[in-house]
Amino acid sequence: MAAKRSGAQSKRSQRKNVKLPSVQEPPLSLERIVATAVELLDAQGIDGLTMRRLADRLGAGAMSLYWHVDNKETVFDLALDSVLEYRGPQQTGESQDWRADVVHMLEGWRASMLRHPWSASLLPRRALGPNILSRLELLSRTLSGAGVAxxxxxxxxWSLxxxxxxxxxxxANFDRSDDDMTAAQQRLAGLSEHYPTIERSRLLLDNDWDGTFxxxxxxxxxxxxxxxxxxxAGRNP
Amino acid sequence: MAAKRSGAQSKRSQRKNVKLPSVQEPPLSLERIVATAVELLDAQGIDGLTMRRLADRLGAGAMSLYWHVDNKETVFDLALDSVLEYRGPQQTGESQDWRADVVHMLEGWRASMLRHPWSASLLPRRALGPNILSRLELLSRTLSGAGVAxxxxxxxxWSLxxxxxxxxxxxANFDRSDDDMTAAQQRLAGLSEHYPTIERSRLLLDNDWDGTFxxxxxxxxxxxxxxxxxxxAGRNP
DNA sequence: GGTTGACTCGTACGGTGTACGATGCGAGTG
DNA sequence: CACTCGCATCGTACACCGTACGAGTCAACC
Incomplete structure (x- = not known):
């Protein structure tokens, strides 16, 4: 009976010598699976990710994925966490301008997720992966170093x-909704009647999202x- | 060819006299469908909601739902918005303590959603229904009345x-994750090593969520x- | 009686996640 | 060399999903 890799802790055992010199499809690996899943999610959205489609893109059979991955849920977990990988300085020391650090950090965070809009929809239902925790750790360290009691x-x-x-x-939700402009238009047509304040403030219309954030x-x-x-410190006028 | 109700604006046409005096199953209606969908979501979670299961609970055939509803997506939309229905004063006038008003409003909002944990996961992907807009309108009116420029x-x-x-x-995510304590335990075991600041602050452990909020x-x-x-005004010491 | 429209539902189709077992293959051991 | 064994791949099959299609029921109206 096959033991089937479960905990996913052990790296894929590399063969001593990879024989075939010009293999079209490289072998499956967790990394390749996750990277391709992200591609697929970017291209087709959440519902577009299918085990069969994912395997097709990898030039493999659908069931081959299950050697590397427990189930589809963990593919989502891994894809989400991979998108949130943080590359940057892990400054632990006290910066002169902690506030600018925090702003920069959080804007980068937001940018990472907006680059892959599905990640925002996924986040609520998925566990905290190592990369998410790393970002929390960095935020935590920065605030602590800034003298927050x-x-x-x-x-x-938590509030940040x-x-x-x-x-x-x-x-991300507004980006998605704007795809079907017709529905948006006709929905906004009846707004002024029932929601005068929203209408007057143009809250839902031409918002400067970056500035508002x-x-x-x-x-x-x-x-x-x-x-x-x-x-x-450092608040802009 | 059947015309099939689409826009969902027209109420269900009521028959003049409902004949059968003691029918076991009341007839289908949009209201009953949505209410039962919420029940099902509460009981079984997002993946537990299935058109067939929903129809079963209603004592109807699966395809009968499609007379009242365009597709499963709109069932989600309607269920989400129904959960966010706001019952309470629509105070437009200036309150003496706008700040307490806002706090009360938002805490009620949060409580409504926590009563149906699936709603939080759903919100990112669904359109803004009338009840959501009503709450935004009320918030908007309160802030405007409070003298916000x-x-x-x-x-x-938007920030609120x-x-x-x-x-x-x-x-809601933490509630869900805590269901499988074993995974949580073993995940936290390796925390102190990689995420010392998080570990030290017990950020993920015994958080007082209401107080933190x-x-x-x-x-x-x-x-x-x-x-x-x-x-x-009214900030508590 | 005939027609119409509102409503219900059985069947069927293409798709899904994945359990199961067969297979191939490289390395280690005799 | 033959043999075994663990890693890795995959074909088939099953239960279930959303829903297109069209037939059926029944009240209301001409």
Whole structure:
């Protein structure tokens, strides 16, 4: 009976010598599976990812995937976490401008997810992978180093995290909805009648998403600095 | 050729006299379908909702649903929006404590969604239904009445909305993950090694979610009040 | 009686995730 | 060399999914 790799902790055992010199399809591997899954998700969206389609793209049979992966759920987990990989300085020391650091960090986070809009929809249902945890760790370290009181630290971390998640999801959702402009148009036609304030503020129409994100983040950081007794260093006028 | 109800705007035409006096199963209706869908989602989660299962619960054939509903997607849309129905005062006038109003409003919002954890996972992918828009309208009106500057209004609305969405999703996600404690335990075992700051702050462990939500909301409102030149009325010591 | 329209549903089709067992293959051992 | 064994691949099959299609029922109206 085949033992079937389960925990996914052991690397794929590499053969000593790869024989065939010009193989068309390289062998399956966890890395290739995840990378191709991301491609497929980018191209076709969440419903476009199918085990059979994924295997086709890899030049393999559908069931071959299951040697490397427990089930489809873990493909989603791995794809999501891979998209959130953070490449950048792991600055642990105190920066002169912690606030700019945080803004930069969170904007990069948001950008990573908007580059793969499906990731925002996926995040709510999936576990925290190592890359997500790394980003949390970095955020945590930065805030801690910035002098946020221990009693406020968790609330600070979570509020920033939540804000980024929510803003990204909202934004990604609007991108998607704008695909079918006709529905949007006719929906907005009846808005002014029932939702006058929304209509007047043009909340749903020509929003500057990047600017809005930044502005809300500034609100949050202002309150945070105020709450922890530090002045809001580096706030732009 | 049957015309098949599409736009879903017309109420179901009621027959003059309903004959059979003691029918076991009441006739299908959009309301009953949506209500049963919510039941099913509560009981079995997102993947548990199936057109066949839904029809079974209603004592009907699967295809009968399609007279009332275009497709499964709209069942999700309707279920989500129905869960977010807001019952409460539509206060338009200026309250003495706008801040308490906002807190109360958003906490109710969050509570509604946590009562149906699937709703948080659904929100990112679904359109804005009338109930969602109503809540946005109310929030918008309250902030506007509280004297938030027009230039800041949209950013204020979106930042609060984003925060609530993100916080609810994070919370609901943790509830779900805690179901399989074994995985959580063994995952946390390796935490201290790679993520020392997270480990030390016990960020993922015994979090007081309600308190954290409130605290982060206070940060945001502090910053908002500060940004708009008003003092932070009613902030608790 | 005949027609029409609202509503229900049985059947069928193409697709899905994946359990199971057969197969191939390279390396190690005798 | 023959043999075994573990890794890796894959064909087949099953239960289930969303839903297109068209036939059926039944009340209301001409």
């Amino acid at each position: 221990d009693a406020d630290l968790n609330a600070a971390i 995290w939540n804000y980024v998640i929510g803003a990204t999801i909202t934004r 930044r502005k809300g983040l500034d609100f949050l950081l202002d309150g945070l600095a105020l709450g922890t007794g530090r002045d809001a | 027009d230039a800041d209004l949209n950013a204020a609305i 909305w984003n925060y609530v969405i993100g916080a609810t999703i994070t919370r 409130r605290k982060g909301l206070d940060f945001l409102l502090d910053g908002l009040a500060l940004g708009t030149g008003r003092d932070a």
